[in-house]
Structure formats: C-alpha cells, structure tokens
Amino acid sequence: MRLATWNVNGLRAGPGPGPILAALDAHVVCLQETRLTRDQLDDSLTQVEGYTSYFSCCRTRLGYSGVATFCRAEATPEAAEEGLSGLLAGPGAMGSYVDSGSFSPEELAVLDSEGRALVTHHRIRMPWGAETMLTVLNVYCPHAGPRQPLHPVPQHRFLQLLRNRALSLLHHGGHVVIMGDLNIAHRPIDHCQPGDPEAFAANPARCWLDELLSGDGSGGPFVDTFRLRHPGQRQAFSCWRGGTGLGVRAANQGTRLDYILADRVLALGALAGASLLPSVLGSDHCPVLAQLGGAFVPAPHPPALATRRTQLSLHPFLAPRGPPTPLPSPSGARKRLAPTRLPQMGDLRQYFKVKGPSPDALGDCGEKLSRYALGQKQQEPPHDATVQSLKEMEVAQTGLEQNNQEPSQHALGKHGQGIAQHAKGSRGQMTTQHSLGLRDLRRYFKVEGGATGPSQHAVGQHRQAPSQKTLAL
Known part of the structure; x- marks a missing residue:
C-alpha cells in the first residue's frame, strides 16, 4: 500500500492533479495548500480517471489553505469527512470524535473553518491475511511564528484537536496514519539552522510532537516513518523557502515539515519503505512517500463526500444563454396563430x-x-x-x-x-x-x-x- 503526501502550494498553478498522481503512483495521495474555493472545483481539478477525490476548502478566506485526498479505485474509502471535530461531517461519517469538553462549539467551528483536515476510512487486508480498518488523516497544520502571532486558528489548539481525534480513532480499533504538512521541524537534524538547542527543543509544537511519537525513550502511539527507515540522515528536507527552482534545492537551505506518521503497531509490523522526493519540482515542498505491506479492500461505492462529475459552482446554471434554435417547420404545416391580446380589464362591459x-x-x-x-x-x-x-x-x-x-x-x-x-x-x-x-x-x-x-x-x-x-x- 503506497501512501504519498505533498504540499502543492496551489493546485491550479501546477500541471493539475492528473500528472501529479501519475508521477507519485500511490494508492492514497494527500495534497495540502490547494488554495481552492468551492466554486472552483470543476472536473479538471476533481476528476482523474481511476481515482475518487475529496476536498475541504477554506470558508473564511479566498485562495488560502485547503486540502484534497485522491484515492485510487482499489483504495476507495468506506467513509470520508471534512474537519477533525465532526461538525462538518455529513452522511456516512465515521464517528470516534473527541470529548468536546475542552473545546467550545464556537472554537471547534473556527478550527475546522480553514479547510485544514480530511479524514478517509479504508478497509485493508494485512500481510498475514486479517482484515481491519485504516483511517488516513490528511492535515495542513497552522504555522506558529513571528509572521503570524495572531492567527485565527492557533497552532497549539489545532494540534491538540488532531492528537485527540487520532487517539480516539485508535481507541475504537483499526490503524491510523497522519499525513501532511505539520509545519514543525521535529529535531535539529530536520532544520538547516536550528539555532540554540535548548530554545529549539522548548518550542511548544516540538514538545507536542515529542509526546505523539515513539523513539528516543518516549512511548508515543505514532512513529515517524521516514526516521524509522533513515534515523540519522542529515539534510533530508521537504521544504525550501525562497522559491521552487533547482537553485534553491541545490543550496538545500530547508526544513523537514512534511510527515507520514503511522501508529506504532502498523509501522513496526508493516512498514516497507519511506522516502523524500526532492527532485520533484513545482512547489516549495517536495512529496513524501511511505509503503506498507498488505492491500486495500475497496468499498463498492464511494462515500457521499466524493466529488462528482458535476461542477459545484452555480455559474454554469446562472450564465446567460443564447436564444433557442427554432425547430424547422414541416412542409405544408399550418402557421401558428398569434395569441389574442385581451382588452385591459378596465370595464367588463x-x-x-x-x-x-x-x-x-x-x-x-x-x-x-x-x-x-x-x-x-x-x-x-x-x-x-x-x-x-x-x-x-x-x-x-x-x-x-x-x-x-x-x-x-x-x-x-x-x-x-x-x-x-x-x-x-x-x-x-x-x-x-x-x-x-x-x-x-x-x-x-x-x-x-x-x-x-x-x-x-x-x-x-x-x-x-x-x-x-x-x-x-
């Protein structure tokens, strides 16, 4: 089972999803920062032969954020939903929501308002033959830094909601994979300029990731698949600030912000490979891949959230059209009489x-x-x-x-x-x-x-x- 994630930095700016999916050749592809609005989801962006697609768009800003998940036909999910809180869940939602006691309904609505999360629920067959469920969380986490000190979606609250939902899914059985742009460089080895080690390690987002992951003496429920396969590899980055060209990649002044995190049982028992693809251009990020043993068991029908071959925009229905083409009259047909205009109802007499x-x-x-x-x-x-x-x-x-x-x-x-x-x-x-x-x-x-x-x-x-x-x- 091949999984891929990529922050595309605008889906319309690139070659489109078709070439991307062909190049990655994965069963489940998670894209971040699509920067699409709902009325821009036409067939050229949502329909790729052999795949079903699922989109979550930002509801508060234009051309901002947004995630999309493409699933190959043999990996068609049984359920799919937007967001992490369940407030945006429609028919066929999978449940396993967190206790909202620490979040108000208003805060949950804000956390899910920017199109930062998609959840798909797949049936899989493990290498030893047992069937179980795999839940894939496609996330684009907010950035916390001096440029965005007052972000409407605080990073630490979004990360807390993500952790709670992932643990809730694990608690209800099956396996869980978190994929996407976390906007966190976990270790100094994952940053070209880590600076002071103590200040680096004290960052709240890195502390959150420390608690989530296993390794280095911690017993977290998830595993960083790339570091499990390449524990000491340096200058292995997935994001380069300053451009998308080969010159920026050659200088290799970057960070590793993109991850595929699998639950510990799945990673230790079925992980077959993990890699970065820095040679793939088109964005300031590069794709990240992971391969797991086993196979997907496709659902007979895609869930309700899957985009259909009908444009979501109202513009085609409201656009003015030309006059209808008159039908040719049969030869010898009687001419249609003009309607009789009745007099105005001034006096019935x-x-x-x-x-x-x-x-x-x-x-x-x-x-x-x-x-x-x-x-x-x-x-x-x-x-x-x-x-x-x-x-x-x-x-x-x-x-x-x-x-x-x-x-x-x-x-x-x-x-x-x-x-x-x-x-x-x-x-x-x-x-x-x-x-x-x-x-x-x-x-x-x-x-x-x-x-x-x-x-x-x-x-x-x-x-x-x-x-x-x-x-x-």
Whole structure:
C-alpha cells in the first residue's frame, strides 16, 4: 500500500492533479495548500480517471489553505469527512470524535473553518491475511511564528484537536496514519539552522510532537516513518523557502515539515519503505512517500463526500444563454396563430359588448342576421340574392321617403326575413361584403330632419331608441 503526501502550494498553478498522481503512483495521495474555493472545483481539478477525490476548502478566506485526498479505485474509502471535530461531517461519517469538553462549539467551528483536515476510512487486508480498518488523516497544520502571532486558528489548539481525534480513532480499533504538512521541524537534524538547542527543543509544537511519537525513550502511539527507515540522515528536507527552482534545492537551505506518521503497531509490523522526493519540482515542498505491506479492500461505492462529475459552482446554471434554435417547420404545416391580446380589464362591459346591431333595432331581420354574424352558421350567403333583397328594400324606402313616411316594422321585417332565408342556405362564413351590407342597413333607419335613430314605430314597443354608437356598430 503506497501512501504519498505533498504540499502543492496551489493546485491550479501546477500541471493539475492528473500528472501529479501519475508521477507519485500511490494508492492514497494527500495534497495540502490547494488554495481552492468551492466554486472552483470543476472536473479538471476533481476528476482523474481511476481515482475518487475529496476536498475541504477554506470558508473564511479566498485562495488560502485547503486540502484534497485522491484515492485510487482499489483504495476507495468506506467513509470520508471534512474537519477533525465532526461538525462538518455529513452522511456516512465515521464517528470516534473527541470529548468536546475542552473545546467550545464556537472554537471547534473556527478550527475546522480553514479547510485544514480530511479524514478517509479504508478497509485493508494485512500481510498475514486479517482484515481491519485504516483511517488516513490528511492535515495542513497552522504555522506558529513571528509572521503570524495572531492567527485565527492557533497552532497549539489545532494540534491538540488532531492528537485527540487520532487517539480516539485508535481507541475504537483499526490503524491510523497522519499525513501532511505539520509545519514543525521535529529535531535539529530536520532544520538547516536550528539555532540554540535548548530554545529549539522548548518550542511548544516540538514538545507536542515529542509526546505523539515513539523513539528516543518516549512511548508515543505514532512513529515517524521516514526516521524509522533513515534515523540519522542529515539534510533530508521537504521544504525550501525562497522559491521552487533547482537553485534553491541545490543550496538545500530547508526544513523537514512534511510527515507520514503511522501508529506504532502498523509501522513496526508493516512498514516497507519511506522516502523524500526532492527532485520533484513545482512547489516549495517536495512529496513524501511511505509503503506498507498488505492491500486495500475497496468499498463498492464511494462515500457521499466524493466529488462528482458535476461542477459545484452555480455559474454554469446562472450564465446567460443564447436564444433557442427554432425547430424547422414541416412542409405544408399550418402557421401558428398569434395569441389574442385581451382588452385591459378596465370595464367588463367593453368585453361583453354586443358586436353588431341590436336585434331590437333590426326586428326579426336583425335577430336572424345577428345569429349568423356570431358564427352559428359558417357559410357565406349567396352574394347576388343578398344584393337583390337590399335593392328591393331600397326601392321601398325610396317610395316611403317620397311620401315623407318612415319605414314600418312590417316592411323591414319582410325584407330582413328574405335576407335571413338566403343566409340559412349558404355554406360559408359571412364575408366582409356581407358585413358591409349590414352596415348599409343604417340608411333605412334614417329619420328626416337630422334624427340619428329609428322612430318609435320602427323599434316596436321599446321605450328608448338605440344610440347612434350602437347603430354604428
């Protein structure tokens, strides 16, 4: 089982995760200082063929901190979660959380707010055949120094939470590996300029690491895998300040800040190798490797925290799009009618207003004509017959006008009935010419002397003559 850790100093600035994973050739790869925000996690950064990926991003600052874990398909974890406290744990969380008595909920939220920890839970088969669980903690610890005296996440509190969670996991069974950038040079041999030995050893972070590790007379629960394989190697550094080029590496003014710490039983029973890769460029840190005996047993499905092939950002869904491409119309297809715009709801009487002459005004003729005008018949009356009836009515009207008489209801009704009879036998809808014929009927209701409506005799028993606006319609 090959494990690797690397502080990449910005995942987007390098070649991307694909070449990194191919070069390291490990089952589980832990990356630190990815400097990504959640909306930047597109497929080019999260999806690598043959791997599942898990990300934790800083929630308080842009382009800062962040960790990622890539697991080969044969090492697919059974569970994964962000943070160390359990506050960010979602479905499929593994539990084994520390007693929060020494941490307030607000402090735990701050400690997990900067994307500094990921936890994956794997099933493994040991070299002797027994199956057990391996928990990998990918961490990027805060730096404590004169440049950051008031860091919002204090280093000593984060280290205490890390230790408590690791011991809790060990207590519940299985093995535990802590990988990542601890920002601690443990021994003077791990620093190019250690300075005063006593002041160096009194550093609180180094004291914390002394208690965590076995060796030099201490009985801590974890082992530094590199020092177990290379106990006296000097100038074995993993970080060089001042740049990423070969010149900085050649000067070798660095420190060893990156570790793979395995629990004592696992390290002493299954560690097969450990190394640094200072020849790998692209960051101010270099990768660290460890090889353990045994094999991973992959889970049938990745846990819920695994990034999917869907972009986490909302921008693709909110981005403006061009107009839709119209579909080609089939040949001979009917054109779609434009929607009818209804009048404004100012007065409902306008909507239900009669569209033609009042039947009371036209008598029997008007009633029948109105029925056909409203669509009860879809046939057009014969044009010649209609014209003939109108001519007869005109002759009758001329005779009446010569005698200074108004047309009687009986006379109009007779000719109106003739027009209606012609309309009943027609086959088409009333045309514009027919409508114009209806409008011409207004002239037969003209009253001598400038009157604008028919006489009381013309409208029968109605009390009031229709207005000029009604007749105009």
